[in-house]
Amino acid sequence: MNRPLRLLGLLATVMFAGCAEDWGPDQHGADVTAQQLNDQWLLINYWAEWCGPCRAEIPELNALDKSRDDITVLGVNFDGLQGKELSEAANALNIDFRVLSVDPAERLELPRSEVLPVTYIVDADGKVRDSLVGEQTAEGLLARLEKLQQK
Structure with a gap:
C-alpha cells in the first residue's frame, strides 16, 4: 500500500474511532x-x-446532576422508548438530566437488571465501579461517590 493510502486509512480509522466513543442522542x-x-x-x-421508586428518586437525581461539575447523571429508559415517546415520558416524570436514547449496557458491559431502579456508578476512566439497586437519595449517592473517589 502506498503512503498516501495508508495515511488516508489511518485518518479514517481515527475519525471513526472518535465517533464510536459518542453516546448517541x-x-x-x-x-x-x-x-x-x-x-x-x-x-x-x-x-x-x-x-414507583423510579418516580420517587427522580427529584434526587435532578438535584445531584446540578450539584457538582464532575458528576453527570444519565438516564436510560428500561422499556427502550425512543424519539418522541422517550421525550414525552421524560417530560411527564419531570426528568431534568439527560436521558440516553441508546442503551450503554453493551458499551459498559452492564448486566440486564431484573429490578428497577438500578444506578451504575462509572468513574472518569469509564470503569463501572458500583451498582445500586432500589431508590437512591442524592445524599446517599454522594456519600458512595466520595468513598469510591478515595480508592
Whole structure:
C-alpha cells in the first residue's frame, strides 16, 4: 500500500474511532458526545414510567446532576422508548438530566437488571465501579461517590 493510502486509512480509522466513543442522542435529540463526558463520574440510572421508586428518586437525581461539575447523571429508559415517546415520558416524570436514547449496557458491559431502579456508578476512566439497586437519595449517592473517589 502506498503512503498516501495508508495515511488516508489511518485518518479514517481515527475519525471513526472518535465517533464510536459518542453516546448517541438524548431525549431532546441532542448528541451526547464523549468530549462532554470527559473527566466526569457518571451515574447511569435505569428507570421506567411504571416504576414507583423510579418516580420517587427522580427529584434526587435532578438535584445531584446540578450539584457538582464532575458528576453527570444519565438516564436510560428500561422499556427502550425512543424519539418522541422517550421525550414525552421524560417530560411527564419531570426528568431534568439527560436521558440516553441508546442503551450503554453493551458499551459498559452492564448486566440486564431484573429490578428497577438500578444506578451504575462509572468513574472518569469509564470503569463501572458500583451498582445500586432500589431508590437512591442524592445524599446517599454522594456519600458512595466520595468513598469510591478515595480508592
